Amino acid sequence: MNCKEFQECACEIVDKRLSDERTQELLRHANVCPHCRYELQALQTVKTVLHEKVHRKSVPAELYYTIVNRAMSESGTSWFQKLFGIKLNPAIAVVVLAAVLVGAYSLLFPVASIADESNIINQSLENYQAVIGGSIKPQLVSNHDEVRSFLQKEVNFSVNVPKMKNCKSCAGVLSIFKGVKLAHVVYEMEGNIIYIYQANLDDVMKGDKIGLPENVKVALEDNKWYIEETNNKTVVLWQYKNTLCAAVSKLKKDHLVALLTE
Numbered sequence: 525m526n527c528k529e530f531q532e533c534a535c536e537i538v539d540k541r542l543s544d545e546r547t548q549e550l551l552r553h554a555n556v557c558p559h560c561r562y563e564l565q566a567l568q569t570v571k572t573v574l575h576e577k578v579h580r581k582s583v584p585a586e587l588y589y590t591i592v593n594r595a596m597s598e599s600g601t602s603w604f605q606k607l608f609g610i611k612l613n614p615a616i617a618v619v620v621l622a623a624v625l626v627g628a629y630s631l632l633f634p635v636a637s638i639a640d641e642s643n644i645i646n647q648s649l650e651n652y653q654a655v656i657g658g659s660i661k662p663q664l665v666s667n668h669d670e671v672r673s674f675l676q677k678e679v680n681f682s683v684n685v686p687k688m689k690n691c692k693s694c695a696g697v698l699s700i701f702k703g704v705k706l707a708h709v710v711y712e713m714e715g716n717i718i719y720i721y722q723a724n725l726d727d728v729m730k731g732d733k734i735g736l737p738e739n740v741k742v743a744l745e746d747n748k749w750y751i752e753e754t755n756n757k758t759v760v761l762w763q764y765k766n767t768l769c770a771a772v773s774k775l776k777k778d779h780l781v782a783l784l785t786e
């Protein structure tokens with residue numbers, strides 16, 4: 525841990541976006557480094573003052589992530605290096621990487637047509653790509669249960685955070701696409717990213733804001749899994765309670781399905 529690394533994450537500590545483990549690691553640096561300790565105190569003071577004096581207005585998720593994205597691409601380091609550190613020991617902490625959201629990504633990389641844009645398979649593939657690119661920060665990195673309850677508070681469908689063997693933590697992000705609330709969960713396992721897009725199944729079946737091709741809907745209505753392999757990526761769609769889940773990964777379909785159903 526050096527001062528630069530600490531300072532890049534200082535805001536995240538104040539905003540409580542990091543896992544306990546990562547927070548402790550950073551605070552240990554602040555304990556021995558007066559300069560960084562001062563910086564952290566200053567940030568905390570600013571946050572408190574803003575909180576007291578300014579009436580906070582929430583901005584649309586799209587806007588927030590557009591800003592985050594720009595800041596990140598200007599700084600040249602990917603957010604996961606900043607948030608998780610680069611000296612990860614994959615054997616001990618299979619830490620998680622990213623999570624992402626459709627809205628912001630679509631703003632930055634406009635897609636061809638509305639139909640393509642609202643197709644959940646396309647959205648999931650784009651988001652997966654954005655996860656790999658490291659363009660968006662997770663809102664919470666923690667264990668399965670905490671990520672689930674964090675996401676669950678904000679959405680009207682059952683959030684599914686599968687417990688995967690050898691994976692202690694994952695990342696969660698919430699977003700809104702054309703007024704539809706979405707939840708995203710991301711895992712990192714042995715260098716592979718597994719991204720899961722989640723939405724209310726009724727919104728998906730209605731199909732006016734987000735939707736799926738007819739053949740996929742038919743498969744889901746029969747309570748079946750829908751699996752598609754495209755460009756070295758596997759897309760798996762399934763129904764979990766009243767939730768549509770769409771997972772994307774480079775893992776082969778058997779491996780991916782096994783992890784999702786473990």
Ligand SMILES: [Zn+2]
Pocket residue numbers: 526527528530553557559560561
């Ligand atoms: Zn320092």
